[in-house]
Amino acid sequence: MVELDPRRLSLLCELDRRGSVTAVARAVHLTPTAVSQQLKVLEGEAGAALLTRVGRGVALTEAGEALVRAAHELDVARARVEAAWDTYRHRVAGTVSLSVYPTGGQALLAGVLRRLAAHPDLRLEVSEADRQTDEYAGRTDVVDVVLAHRASVDASWTAMARSAARSGRRLEVVELATEPLDVAAPADHRVAALPEVEVADVADDPWIGVPVGWPFDRALSAWFADAGLEPRVVHRFTDLRLQEALVRGGHGLALLPRRAADPAAGHLVVRRVRGVGPVRRIAALARADRAARVAVRVVLDALVAEAAEVPGWEPPDQRAPA
Numbered sequence: 001m002v003e004l005d006p007r008r009l010s011l012l013c014e015l016d017r018r019g020s021v022t023a024v025a026r027a028v029h030l031t032p033t034a035v036s037q038q039l040k041v042l043e044g045e046a047g048a049a050l051l052t053r054v055g056r057g058v059a060l061t062e063a064g065e066a067l068v069r070a071a072h073e074l075d076v077a078r079a080r081v082e083a084a085w086d087t088y089r090h091r092v093a094g095t096v097s098l099s100v101y102p103t104g105g106q107a108l109l110a111g112v113l114r115r116l117a118a119h120p121d122l123r124l125e126v127s128e129a130d131r132q133t134d135e136y137a138g139r140t141d142v143v144d145v146v147l148a149h150r151a152s153v154d155a156s157w158t159a160m161a162r163s164a165a166r167s168g169r170r171l172e173v174v175e176l177a178t179e180p181l182d183v184a185a186p187a188d189h190r191v192a193a194l195p196e197v198e199v200a201d202v203a204d205d206p207w208i209g210v211p212v213g214w215p216f217d218r219a220l221s222a223w224f225a226d227a228g229l230e231p232r233v234v235h236r237f238t239d240l241r242l243q244e245a246l247v248r249g250g251h252g253l254a255l256l257p258r259r260a261a262d263p264a265a266g267h268l269v270v271r272r273v274r275g276v277g278p279v280r281r282i283a284a285l286a287r288a289d290r291a292a293r294v295a296v297r298v299v300l301d302a303l304v305a306e307a308a309e310v311p312g313w314e315p316p317d318q319r320a321p322a
Contacts, residue, residue: 008041046067111309122298171285180314182258183197188267223273258270
């Protein structure tokens, strides 16, 4: 019977995720030489070539890919055993890392922390990261739970999970909510007199947007494209507060999440889009092996419960594209 060292299997999985020995070495705090030596020992244990030279780097062989798939299954099984034992002992303990994008964190984090106070032995470590939609899956290798969002015109969370599975990463997706995107305008803009807005009402206005290709940019472009038009975006920022400030100053309109804009601060109106307008879909992502931990499940449950109570958010939209 072949005996494979779990720590060396973990290095092989890290190589599959990160793409280079150097990147693995940085992640696990070893030298590249030490990582290479450990992988060489693993090849001896497996009795097969797991790596092949590609240029100045290495890639997994067919045998290496098969071993990585099996190792992922082993990680999930081990996590489930630990979770079952923790459940038996009624134990919710340990550290869970959570990554949030800024406005999602503003909406959810305080309430989630309040709910987790019922588990004094559970510690939540929170970091902030806003990403392109297809980059969120990779972040699950860094933290336990990733709060992610995507535009309604993007592929579904299910499609993201399928894509991750093809690359050897089993991803669990917990859909949390749908948040409409509304039109923000200066208080003296003509749309202030309208109950709802359609593209024809704002077709000639300049827009304050996000970088090209980001979810809200695709949502704005798709909304205009449905009317055979294209928005004129004059400024682009990742910071929604900066967008809002320029809108207040009369420099353009913006498509903002319903919870993001603050009309109460003055000289700003927010109007809903008429009909089936653009939305963003919000979910929590976790690698399957991490999601099997009891503490991680408790955090996911807290996110679900809190998302259901956020004003302006709606239940997950099951009409998402496949």
